[in-house]
Amino acid sequence: MSGARGSRVEVTEAAAAMLRRLTDLHGPVMFHQSGGCCDGSAPMCYPAGEFRTGDADVHLGDLVVEGVQAPVPVWMSASQFVYWRHTHLTIDVVPGRGAGFSLEAPEGVRFLTRSRLMTDRELEEDALTKR
Amino acid sequence: MTRYASPGEPGSVVSFQPRYDHFIGGEYVPPIKGRYFENPTPVTGETFTEIARGTAEDVDHAVRAAVGAEAAWGRTSPVERAEVLNRIADTLERHLEAVAVAESWDNGKPVREALAADIPLAVDHFRYFAAAIRAQEGALSQLDADTVAYHFHEPLGVVGQIIPWNFPILMAAWKLAPALAAGDTVVLKPAEQTPASIHVVLGLIADLVPPGVVNVVNGFGVEAGKPLARHRGIQKVAFTGETTTGRLIMQYASENIIPVTLELGGKSPNIFFRDVADLRDAFYDKAQEGFAMFALNQGEVCTCPSRALIQSSIYSSFLADGVARVKRIRQGHPLDTETMIGAQASNDQLEKILSYIDIGKEEGAHVLTGGARADLGGELSGGYYVEPTIFEGDNKMRIFQEEIFGPVLSVTKFDEYADAIKIANDSLYGLGAGVWTRDGTTAYRAAREIQAGRVWTNCYHAYPAHAAFGGYKQSGIGRENHKMMLDHYQQTKNVLVSYAPNAQGFF
Numbered sequence: 001m002s003g004a005r006g007s008r009v010e011v012t013e014a015a016a017a018m019l020r021r022l023t024d025l026h027g028p029v030m031f032h033q034s035g036g037c038c039d040g041s042a043p044m045c046y047p048a049g050e051f052r053t054g055d056a057d058v059h060l061g062d063l064v065v066e067g068v069q070a071p072v073p074v075w076m077s078a079s080q081f082v083y084w085r086h087t088h089l090t091i092d093v094v095p096g097r098g099a100g101f102s103l104e105a106p107e108g109v110r111f112l113t114r115s116r117l118m119t120d121r122e123l124e125e126d127a128l129t130k131r
Numbered sequence: 132m133t134r135y136a137s138p139g140e141p142g143s144v145v146s147f148q149p150r151y152d153h154f155i156g157g158e159y160v161p162p163i164k165g166r167y168f169e170n171p172t173p174v175t176g177e178t179f180t181e182i183a184r185g186t187a188e189d190v191d192h193a194v195r196a197a198v199g200a201e202a203a204w205g206r207t208s209p210v211e212r213a214e215v216l217n218r219i220a221d222t223l224e225r226h227l228e229a230v231a232v233a234e235s236w237d238n239g240k241p242v243r244e245a246l247a248a249d250i251p252l253a254v255d256h257f258r259y260f261a262a263a264i265r266a267q268e269g270a271l272s273q274l275d276a277d278t279v280a281y282h283f284h285e286p287l288g289v290v291g292q293i294i295p296w297n298f299p300i301l302m303a304a305w306k307l308a309p310a311l312a313a314g315d316t317v318v319l320k321p322a323e324q325t326p327a328s329i330h331v332v333l334g335l336i337a338d339l340v341p342p343g344v345v346n347v348v349n350g351f352g353v354e355a356g357k358p359l360a361r362h363r364g365i366q367k368v369a370f371t372g373e374t375t376t377g378r379l380i381m382q383y384a385s386e387n388i389i390p391v392t393l394e395l396g397g398k399s400p401n402i403f404f405r406d407v408a409d410l411r412d413a414f415y416d417k418a419q420e421g422f423a424m425f426a427l428n429q430g431e432v433c434t435c436p437s438r439a440l441i442q443s444s445i446y447s448s449f450l451a452d453g454v455a456r457v458k459r460i461r462q463g464h465p466l467d468t469e470t471m472i473g474a475q476a477s478n479d480q481l482e483k484i485l486s487y488i489d490i491g492k493e494e495g496a497h498v499l500t501g502g503a504r505a506d507l508g509g510e511l512s513g514g515y516y517v518e519p520t521i522f523e524g525d526n527k528m529r530i531f532q533e534e535i536f537g538p539v540l541s542v543t544k545f546d547e548y549a550d551a552i553k554i555a556n557d558s559l560y561g562l563g564a565g566v567w568t569r570d571g572t573t574a575y576r577a578a579r580e581i582q583a584g585r586v587w588t589n590c591y592h593a594y595p596a597h598a599a600f601g602g603y604k605q606s607g608i609g610r611e612n613h614k615m616m617l618d619h620y621q622q623t624k625n626v627l628v629s630y631a632p633n634a635q636g637f638f
Contacts, residue, residue: 032375035559036605037396037433038295038322040373041533042483051375052382077374079559079605083532087490096479098323100376101357105323106168106184110479115490115529 007126008088008118009061009074015093015111016065019045022103023068029103031091032057033076033084033113039099043074043091043111046103051075058128060089085129087115088122135232135242135466139179145229145236147180151330153189153349156196157342163188168351170327173239173474174465176513182326185350187358190318193346194364197289197316200343205286205314209264212312216261218339220254226335227251230328234300235465237328239474239515240428242466252594253304256612259596263614264312277631283624286314287366290620291359293352293380294329295371296322296476297431297536301594303329305611306369307345313620318346318365320356324477352376363387367620370394371433374605392609392619394433394602396534397562400555401425401436401591402577404548404568408445417589418567422453422540424591426460426472426519430538431480433606434563436591438531439542440551446544450523454499457519457540462505472538474514481515484537487530488520496524496541526554534560548573552580561603565591584610 011019022029028048034040044051048070053059058081062071074091076084096110104111123129136142150167152159166184171177183189204212223230231245240249272280292306299321310317321329326349333347348355360368361383370380371394384391407418425436441449465473475481481504488502501520506512519538522530531541545551555564564583568574578586584601587593594600599613609619 034373034375035396035533036373036377037394037534037536038297038372039376040396041487041535042373042479044375046379051379080374083527083529083559087529094479094482096482097477098351099479100372101352101360101379103353105351105353110482112479112482112486114486115493117493 007061007122008128009063010090011063011065012090012092015091018093018104018107018109018111019063019065019072020067021107026103028070029072031072031074031111033074033080033089034100035077035080041113042099043113044100044102045111046101048073060128063091081128086118086123088118090114090116133468134464137174137466138232138236143232145233145331147233147327147331150181151327151349152183153185153193154330154333154337154345154347155189155193156199156346157337160192162186163192168323170237172236173476173515174236175510176478176515179236180327183349185348185355189348189350190355190358190362193318193348194289194362196343196346197318198364200341201288201316204316204341204344205288207314209267212314213261213265215339216257216308216312219336220257220261222335222339223250223257223332224254227254230300230331230335232466233328233331235473237325238296238299238476239465241470241473243468243470244428246468248594249298249301252596253301256301256304256308256596260308260312263617267614267617277629279628279630281626281628283626284313284617284621285624287620287622288315289365290315290317290367290369291362291365292317292319293356293360293368293370293372294319294321296324297428297433299325299328300332302371303332309611309616310620311340311344313617315620316344318348318359320348320350320359323349323351360384361386365389367391377607390619392611393607394562394609394611395605395607396433397560397583397602397606398438398532398534398558399434399436399563399565399583400438400440400558400581401565402440402551402555402567403442403445403449404551404570404573405442405444406569407567408449409569414569419452419456421565421567421591423456423460425540426457426538427592429472429475429517431476431536432592433534434585434592435534435536436563436565437535437540438526439540440545440554441542442551443544443546450499450542454521457521458500460519462516462518463507464511472519474516475537476515478515480536481517484517484535484539487533487535487537487539491522491524491528491530491539491541494524494528494530496522496528496530499523499542501538526557532558548577552577556582559604560606562606563587
């Protein structure tokens with residue numbers, strides 16, 4: 001399954017800058033959108049391959065970030081995607097403190113998922129919606 | 132009314148040190164890499180202490196200390212371990228006010244909750260497991276006249292515990308008490324959002340526990356939590372948090388073939404059946420309070436009753452009364468004992484809640500009250516406050532499906548009993564639920580049909596020790612807050628003994 005590049009998930013310029021920094025420090029990275037309590041409902045950023053994805057996950061897309069060589073894949077558990085499929089996600093970054101084992105916490109920031117409804121046209125064109 | 136002086140001001144009942152190191156092997160030791168991070172209070176956003184920024188090297192040091200203490204602690208009698216737990220409880224109780232103010236300052240919660248719930252519950256938790264380990268028995272099976280299987284409870288050894296930031300001291304107590312009672316030694320990592328209050332507790336109890344039995348390594352999840360979760364010297368991991376980290380912890384545990392217990396949150400339904408409104412009596416008032424319980428601890432509770440399901444025949448009037456009640460919630464300085472709702476624990480938490488309020492509005496949910504950040508003025512302007520917020524909407528909306536972990540309630544209606552159960556169970560999670568009715572049969576049926584580990588019936592947000600707490604579905608693995616948690620911190624030794632004099636006859 002290929003991620004519909006850029007159509008479901010995007011990244012703000014501030015978050016892109018943080019991804020450049022994290023990639024410099026740690027190599028290629030990935031996102032997995034979390035659910036549940038505490039730091040849940042937030043995107044977790046790991047070294048690529050650190051988090052084992054499988055049949056229980058959906059690949060939402062790949063973020064293409066200027067200055068970052070490898071596209072940054074964004075994943076979510078398939079069961080969670082059922083409730084999220086009608087929304088478009090933008091990964092942003094805000095000042096903050098820690099969250100699980102996500103890479104950005106020591107930088108004093110926290111990635112944050114902002115959402116909006118997908119347009120009818122976006123839903124029509126979306127590969128995951130057709131599945 | 133009491134307004135406790137802020138820590139650092141004259142007259143405060145507690146004072147923080149300017150810096151906290153790691154607590155390893157019975158003493159405070161600086162981080163090996165020498166780095167620290169600033170810890171702000173969510174009350175004002177101002178930094179009040181700095182905390183050791185632990186790394187894998189510090190975790191390794193702590194695990195080695197715990198391994199060194201493991202054999203002696205595991206051999207202590209249940210009586211000795213119970214005495215240690217009871218002394219911890221007595222000490223915390225004697226310093227209840229200071230510990231409660233410390234907790235409020237570190238986390239942002241109203242001190243009235245810390246005084247009435249967090250710290251007394253932590254005290255009781257140590258007493259409960261002191262009693263439970265004294266009363267625990269092994270088992271024997273008489274297999275035939277000459278053969279007996281003895282079953283002994285033995286400790287696991289060293290356990291890693293990763294503590295959340297919503298109830299920093301109480302959640303540490305939930306994890307420490309059963310582990311210590313079981314005879315395990317512990318390496319504990321506090322949340323980096325709330326790393327300070329546990330050190331106030333350690334300052335009181337450090338001398339009560341043999342060196343190496345309890346070790347605390349501070350730091351960020353990725354730098355200290357992860358090396359702890361995947362350390363080859365630990366025999367179990369206990370974690371409270373969210374699903375992605377929960378999966379990662381299971382993944383690491385699979386590499387070491389060790390067990391985990393996980394508490395990963397929920398999206399708890401709170402169901403109000405029509406007979407609740409038959410009378411305007413004390414029970415109706417209690418149910419109304421139950422409706423407002425989503426605001427407890429600023430909604431930063433894994434079992435926050437963040438979905439209210441109200442039967443359609445009473446929907447308008449019950450909801451109107453509920454909204455009026457929520458509007459009377461007093462928001463203010465967390466150290467004022469009249470304050471009912473304080474600050475969110477961190478800036479990123481505040482931002483996340485606001486982003487959910489945005490998506491709720493965009494999905495068409497209707498804001499009945501609140502819906503914005505609260506600016507309380509003065510020094511509190513720098514703190515992280517959100518207005519108690521009520522949305523009216525549909526269970527398919529994301530604000531009905533995701534744990535916002537803020538004072539945000541999503542309300543919908545149902546027609547018949549079966550609809551209530553269907554909506555309640557339409558969730559990835561199954562940690563808590565509430566059922567409100569005057570009819571015992573309805574209460575029983577609903578409680579049994581809801582897929583959740585804890586169904587509060589005509590009550591909510593009570594957490595007494597000896598009532599098992601844990602999740603169905605994606606809410607986790609294990610049951611805390613009950614003697615059955617001892618099983619998660621022990622392993623079974625079977626000694627199979629033959630008293631027969633003769634050979635078995637094979638060779």
